[in-house]
Amino acid sequence: MVTKSEEDQLNRLETQVDNGGGGAWEYLCLVRKLKVRRPDKVLKHGLAILNDFKKRSALGTEEWTLCEQVAIAAMDCHSLDVAKDCIEVLRKRFPDSKRVGRLEGMLLEAKGLWAEAEKAYSNFLEDNPFDQVIHKRRAAVAKAQGNISTAIEYLNKYLDTFMADHDAWRELAEIYISLQMYKQAAFCYEELILSQPTNPLYHLAYADVLYTIGGLENLQAAKKYYASTINLTGGKNRRALFGVCLCTSAIGQLSKGRNKDDKDSPELQSLAVAALEKDYKQRAPNKLPLLTSALKSLRVSS
């Protein structure tokens, strides 16, 4: 996860480089370190450095890392010729390298030749069954082909060995949600919350899944997780506020007649409504009537 200061630095460098100031190399290094995805900018500035012979030789051995970064960005922007050139240069320099082989596999993927890419990746995995990136790329190939069940199978096998990889858990959770397998998605989100308990996004996603599964207990849990998201974001997350309102009204509907309603937070819903109204008044005052009518219908049933 990128921290706020790093994000600010990145944006600052980005505007600086875009407007013609120097610092392209620092920008590219920062992008590489933070693993953010900015393919168009990386491609533009990276190519500028690579094509300028003076700047290129000033980099020394870092030139090859830059080449790799530009190749990946080119594949992201679908400039396959640029990617192919970069990979050829790298292949000439490092003839037996697995890293270059990985790039070639990615190029096959980008071209859409799924079977060849799959074969290349399987060969790599035979040589070195511990290459995490290649495992994940194989799952990505399966997903891109539309073969979601194979993707799930690959990811599960990968997670069997490398169970501390939270990116993989996240991907698996999203795949499960797309297949409406909500209980499994809930499990994945629990894993994510365990590994990064202070990240509000995971609490939010988990609350969404719980709300979707439904049932009184899940709704109460979902309300609690929306509340913790509000806690972690200082009340600024509108989705969590909406979530709280919806949950409370749904719980109210389910437990109508029974007085089992938890008296933990009686005012939470009204507070959330008030916060939402204030927010809308500040940012989108013309949508305020929509909001109030929608919330009124919720409040009536609660």
Added chain:
Amino acid sequence: MAEDLVLDTAIRDWVLIPLSVVMVLIGVLRYFVSKLMRSAQLPDAKIVKEGQVIVRARNLRAAANFIPLKSFRARRFYYSNEENGLLFVPKGQAQNAQAQMFSDPNMAMDMMKKNLSMIIPQTLTFAWVNFFFSGFVAAKIPFPLTQRFRAMLQNGIDLSTVDVSYVSSRSWYFLNLFGLRGLFSLILGEENATDDTQRMMQMTGFGFDPTRSLGAEKDGLDIVQHDWTMPKFERRAESVLRKLVR
């Protein structure tokens, strides 16, 4: 005997400084040689998986209060289940790891290589110091010492009346041996083969037992009391919102 001996500055120029420089250079040389000689060790599947399991179990212990009770119990059962729990290790296997480590040819070779790369330069340098730099007083230690240290620090000096603070160059060699570790970690980065003292300590407590750490994790997990923090968060969220709305 309380009078101070005046030591020739030539000693400083020709003994202390060259000795330190030589030791730094030898350390750097050893680092690069060890990097060259290090064979690409293929990680064992079991060890990788166990490492990851430990990380996951530790996360579970640390953040147990953030997930609902049922999920926590399910996961705890999954880990410490008698038959096929991830963290459960039958007693017999626990002893095996050490024996296995000695009989595994690859690992034995690796250990030997590491040992050699540590012992040979040390021995050679020590012999060199003894041969060239013995028989005179090299330095004065700034604090007084008892007579016991005489045998250790004044090895080449055969006068029994010289104050024990005046030491031979052998003690300067040992001082450098242990003191340059910090310097090496600065110039060579964290992982350097010159960490002799650390390695010596590691050798005495041998047995990187993944099984032992698994057992430790399992015990830690068993004693965790689950206290769901979510209701607390709900109340806190109320106060957060109250402040916001005001």
